[in-house]
Amino acid sequence: MHGSTRTSEIRGEFAQGWRIVAAATLGVGLGLSPLPVYTLGMLAPQLAADFGWSIAQVMGVLSITTLAVVLSAPLTGMLTGRFGARRVALCSLVLFGCGVLSLASSSGSILHFYLTWAFIALGGAGTLPITWTRLVNDHFQRNKGLALGLAMMGSGLFGIAAKPYVGWLIAQWGWRGAFIGLGLLPLVLALPIAFMWFRNPAPQPGDAPAADLPTGGMTMAQAVRDWRFWLLAVALVPISFALGGAVPNMEGILRSGDLSSGTIASLTPLIGLSAIIGRLVGGWLLDRFWAPAIGAILLSLPGLSYWTLFGGPIDPQAAALSIFLIGFALGIEYDFIAFIVARYFGMKHYGTIYGWLYIPFAIGAGFAAPVFGYDFDVHGTYALSLSCSAVALLVCAAALLLLGPYRRFEQQHP
Structure with missing residues (x-):
C-alpha cells in the first residue's frame, strides 16, 4: 500500500507539473550556466587564429562572466520574487540569445569581446538556476529532489551535445556561424517552450491533488x-x-x-x-x-x-x-x-x-x-x-x- 501511495503522489505532482520541469530543463540547458564552459574550448583556437589573441585571453571570458554573475545574481533573485520567475526567464532568454548572436560580429577588439560577454552574463542571469528552480520548488513538495534533478539535467544534455554541435557549425560556417547557431538555441527552442509551459498549472479534472504550495x-x-x-x-x-x-x-x-x-x-x-x-x-x-x-x-x-x-x-x-x-x-x-x-x-x-x-x-x-x-x-x-x-x-x-x-x-x- 505504501508503494502504491508513493506512486500516486509522484503521478499527482508530475501530472500537473511536468511542463514546468520540461521548460526548466530546456531553459537551464540553453542558458548562461553551461554555454561558455562547454563551448569556449572549441571556439578559442578559431578566435586566436583570426585575431591573434592568446588562448588565455579567450578563456578570460569565464572570469568576466563570473564577475557579472556576482553582480547580477542577487538582483535576479529579487526580480524573480517581485515580478515572477516566468517574466524574468522570458526577458532573460531574449537578451541572452541576442547577446550570443552579436558575438558573430566580433571585430578583433578583445575589450569589445569582453564587454559583449559582460552584457550576455548580465542580461542572461535570468537563465541561471535561480529562476528556473523557483517554480519547480513551488510546485513540487514530495518529489522536489527528483523534479530539480530533471530540471537541472539540461546542462548535462547540453554538455553531451555541445562539442559535436559546435564542431559541425565551425566546419560548415566558421566560428561566426557557430555563434549564430548557439545564439538561436535559446530564442528558437527555449523561449517558446518557456512561454507556453513555464507557469504554475491549473489542476485538470482527474489529476491527483498536488501538495499545498x-x-x-x-x-x-x-x-x-x-x-x-x-x-x-x-x-x-x-x-x-x-x-x-x-x-x-x-x-x-x-x-x-x-x-x-x-x-x-x-x-x-x-x-x-x-x-x-x-x-x-x-x-x-x-x-x-x-x-x-x-x-x-x-x-x-x-x-x-x-x-x-x-x-x-x-x-x-x-x-x-x-x-x-x-x-x-x-x-x-x-x-x-x-x-x-x-x-x-x-x-x-x-x-x-x-x-x-x-x-x-x-x-x-x-x-x-x-x-x-x-x-x-x-x-x-x-x-x-x-x-x-x-x-x-x-x-x-x-x-x-x-x-x-x-x-x-x-x-x-x-
Missing part, C-alpha cells in the same frame, strides 16, 4: 543572521572551485597523464553523461534521505578520485571512474543548493537567498579554470590544484553535516 520562510535579513547561511556560503567556494576547475582543463589533465588523444576524446564525454545520472539519482536520493548526508557523500567522492589524476601516468579505467565521479558530483551540486535553500530557508524569499548564495558558488567555479591553467603553466602539471581540490572537497563536504534537521515553515496566505 508553501509560501513561508525567512526574509533575507533573517537568513544572513543565521549561521547556516554562512556555513553554506563558505563551503560553496572551495567545493565549486574544486569541481569547476577540473572540467574545463580535463583534456589537459588527461594529456599530462600520458593518455592518447583518442583515449581522451572517448573519456571526456563521460562528464556530461555522469552529470545527467548524478542529477537523477541525486534528486531521487534527496527526496528520501537527509540532504546534507547525501551532499557530504556525493560531493566528497571526486576528492578521492583526484588522487588518481596527478600521480604520473594515468590508467584509462581509473581515469574513466574519476571522470564519472566528478561529473556525478557536478550533477547533484546545483540541485543540492536549490533543495537546501528551500528546506532550510523556505520559499518566502527563495530567489533572493538563492541569488546571494549563488555568489560564492560562481566565484569558486568562475576563477577555478584560470587557476588550474596557471598551475600547469608554472609547474607543468596540475598536481597542486588537484591535491588542494581533493582536500577542499573532503573537508567542506563533511562540513555540510553540521546543518542539522530541516526546518518547518508555516503556510502564509496573502
Whole structure:
C-alpha cells in the first residue's frame, strides 16, 4: 500500500507539473550556466587564429562572466520574487540569445569581446538556476529532489551535445556561424517552450491533488543572521572551485597523464553523461534521505578520485571512474543548493537567498579554470590544484553535516 501511495503522489505532482520541469530543463540547458564552459574550448583556437589573441585571453571570458554573475545574481533573485520567475526567464532568454548572436560580429577588439560577454552574463542571469528552480520548488513538495534533478539535467544534455554541435557549425560556417547557431538555441527552442509551459498549472479534472504550495520562510535579513547561511556560503567556494576547475582543463589533465588523444576524446564525454545520472539519482536520493548526508557523500567522492589524476601516468579505467565521479558530483551540486535553500530557508524569499548564495558558488567555479591553467603553466602539471581540490572537497563536504534537521515553515496566505 505504501508503494502504491508513493506512486500516486509522484503521478499527482508530475501530472500537473511536468511542463514546468520540461521548460526548466530546456531553459537551464540553453542558458548562461553551461554555454561558455562547454563551448569556449572549441571556439578559442578559431578566435586566436583570426585575431591573434592568446588562448588565455579567450578563456578570460569565464572570469568576466563570473564577475557579472556576482553582480547580477542577487538582483535576479529579487526580480524573480517581485515580478515572477516566468517574466524574468522570458526577458532573460531574449537578451541572452541576442547577446550570443552579436558575438558573430566580433571585430578583433578583445575589450569589445569582453564587454559583449559582460552584457550576455548580465542580461542572461535570468537563465541561471535561480529562476528556473523557483517554480519547480513551488510546485513540487514530495518529489522536489527528483523534479530539480530533471530540471537541472539540461546542462548535462547540453554538455553531451555541445562539442559535436559546435564542431559541425565551425566546419560548415566558421566560428561566426557557430555563434549564430548557439545564439538561436535559446530564442528558437527555449523561449517558446518557456512561454507556453513555464507557469504554475491549473489542476485538470482527474489529476491527483498536488501538495499545498508553501509560501513561508525567512526574509533575507533573517537568513544572513543565521549561521547556516554562512556555513553554506563558505563551503560553496572551495567545493565549486574544486569541481569547476577540473572540467574545463580535463583534456589537459588527461594529456599530462600520458593518455592518447583518442583515449581522451572517448573519456571526456563521460562528464556530461555522469552529470545527467548524478542529477537523477541525486534528486531521487534527496527526496528520501537527509540532504546534507547525501551532499557530504556525493560531493566528497571526486576528492578521492583526484588522487588518481596527478600521480604520473594515468590508467584509462581509473581515469574513466574519476571522470564519472566528478561529473556525478557536478550533477547533484546545483540541485543540492536549490533543495537546501528551500528546506532550510523556505520559499518566502527563495530567489533572493538563492541569488546571494549563488555568489560564492560562481566565484569558486568562475576563477577555478584560470587557476588550474596557471598551475600547469608554472609547474607543468596540475598536481597542486588537484591535491588542494581533493582536500577542499573532503573537508567542506563533511562540513555540510553540521546543518542539522530541516526546518518547518508555516503556510502564509496573502
